[in-house]
Amino acid sequence: MKDRRTIKTKKAIRESFLELLKEKDVQQITVSELSRRADLGRGTFYLHYQDVFDLHEQLEKELFDQLGGLYDESFPSQDPLDMLSFLNKTTEYLKEKQFMMTLFVKPNSPTTNQFKSFFKEKIMKEWQLDQRQITEHEQIVASFVVSGVVGVLEEWIHEGMTVEAGQLAHILYKLLMKVEQES
Incomplete structure (x- = not known):
């Protein structure tokens, strides 16, 4: 079973990504702005995804x-x-x-x-x-x-x-x- 923190973190990243996707194309979304929006460090993002395109x-x-x-x-x-x-x-x-x-x-x-x-x-x-x-x-x-x-x-x-x-x-x-x- 996955760690609850991992599930919560991935959910925050995904929700923030979808919010940003409403505002701009995937090519224009950066890991920095996605991490800020999800209230996480960039390193935390990279624990789960290689880049924004990997998440997509x-x-x-x-x-x-x-x-x-x-x-x-x-x-x-x-x-x-x-x-x-x-x-x-x-x-x-x-x-x-x-x-x-x-x-x-x-x-x-x-x-x-x-x-x-x-x-x-x-x-x-x-x-x-x-x-x-x-x-x-x-x-x-x-x-x-x-x-x-x-x-x-x-x-x-x-x-x-x-x-x-x-x-x-x-x-x-x-x-x-x-x-x-x-x-």
């Missing part, structure tokens, strides 16, 4: 690990309701992490593009379980689906998540079922 990457990795875990809980599956379950869990998770998502998910940001690549790779791996070559048509469908879903989620995040998470999940589910029927 660790936060991103946690997001991807959580979302990947949600995906892996639901797939592979032949039951279409597992897709709805995944979408519900995903939108609820994003809602729970709304503040962080607003800072990380921006149009054409590296994080948004990584989300697309991450989920496309998950879909392709699932399809490869059939032990066959994935067709160009399937690759196009996967790109379309991932770009569409990530685009809708991105817009939802930046418009303040005014649509209920469950309602959005249901809309996405209906759209995905139509795409599946047509392809």
Whole structure:
């Protein structure tokens, strides 16, 4: 079990980082100002992270690990309701992490593009379980689906998540079922 002081320190660093990320791009954040904001010494910061980019990457990795875990809980599956379950869990998770998502998910940001690549790779791996070559048509469908879903989620995040998470999940589910029927 982690030391309570370590947990508290990392939490202070992360919260201060997210506050600074509201004000400026990650490239403009320095360890000195982050440490001041967290009321810690620079040396304490370096006990936990190599630099500001390492902190950013660790936060991103946690997001991807959580979302990947949600995906892996639901797939592979032949039951279409597992897709709805995944979408519900995903939108609820994003809602729970709304503040962080607003800072990380921006149009054409590296994080948004990584989300697309991450989920496309998950879909392709699932399809490869059939032990066959994935067709160009399937690759196009996967790109379309991932770009569409990530685009809708991105817009939802930046418009303040005014649509209920469950309602959005249901809309996405209906759209995905139509795409599946047509392809």
